[in-house]
Amino acid sequence: MSNLIKRDLLLSFYSSANFFFTVSFFILILMLIPFAFGTQTEQLKVLFRGVVWIALALSIIITVDRIYNADYEDGNLDIIMQKNKTIEYLIISKYITHWFIYCLPLLVILPVLSFLFYLDYLETVQIFINLFIGSFGMVFIANFVSALTLGARRTIFLKAIIMIPLFVPFIIFGSDAGSWPILLALSMLSFVISIYVTAYGLRLYGE
């Protein structure tokens, strides 16, 4: 398990453009708000709360191909599956690395961005907590979608169409400050479903 985490982290470090691009993508989507809706302070604050979730959802969608598909296409998944007899450990290490590589950088940059949108300290903390908890649930969903669509190549649209409706509950509750317990419940629920469905997808892969 720890070997796979180490290997995935090193892989993302070597192709460091990966997470650099995700962070840039996240920032750029948020930067579109003032261009589209104007620069009134109150309006920016309200929009930021919602659009930050859309930006997170889109950033996760563009990285979904890197979870299992890249390793499937070049054959590394064979080695990974053979070396990790307990498939659940394999899946959990993929959750950890995917969150660490693609969600953590977004959370780190979040305080700077919310400062630019005139949000105060307390509001930033609320958004941060919601995003922190919700991002796990979204990563779990992205993982099982990736595992279920392994054989289908270059199907980012299909994956997006499956994932976006599943992200809706996170976005509804996420933009509401103080609803972190509901997000926590949603994340835990998606963990339970995801680990089962991902394992099913990966077992099908062998077939």
Next chain:
Amino acid sequence: MNELKTENLSCKRGENIVLNNINFSIKSGETLVVKGRNGSGKTTLLRILSNFITSYEGKVLFNDVGISDDNLYNSKFNLIGQKNSLKENLSIKKNLELWDILFNEALNHAKLLEHNNLYHLINKDVSSLSDGQKKCISLHRLNYNKCDMWFLDEPFVFLDEVNTNLLIEKINQFNENMGTVILTSNINLPKKFHKEINI
């Protein structure tokens, strides 16, 4: 002395019957060549033997125990499939580092690659290599994992004469150390191996 054998092995893929009543047995120190036309199920057979495909009829036994019941079976073989398991946008050196972590074993790559005259390419990106060179690097994985069996899927494809002979020599050496090799091939090999089946 290990023995791997199949009893009445059959496998269906959708409506198609890919493998029909395959019976063979192979002992330590032997090499089995699986021959057959394109689409005859050679790769499927290797994936069944590697425990990736589990829905089949008949039995696959390793030392008289079903392979899916043996918890240690996965550490007993090394499978080199048709995909090279190389990241195209990274250099060979970085790919080898990633393998070292996955296999949990640090090899002396310089010495081993020099043997195939590949060491001078180590800083090149995989995407700039020829198919034959990629195959050689892919076969370099056989050095990991001191295991009992090698499953090789079309290992001679893209290899030139020198590298083909080097691989045959390597297989012979592995056989001498009581290793078992099962390889698929649909070309005529320059050397006769112990056993051959047609599927």
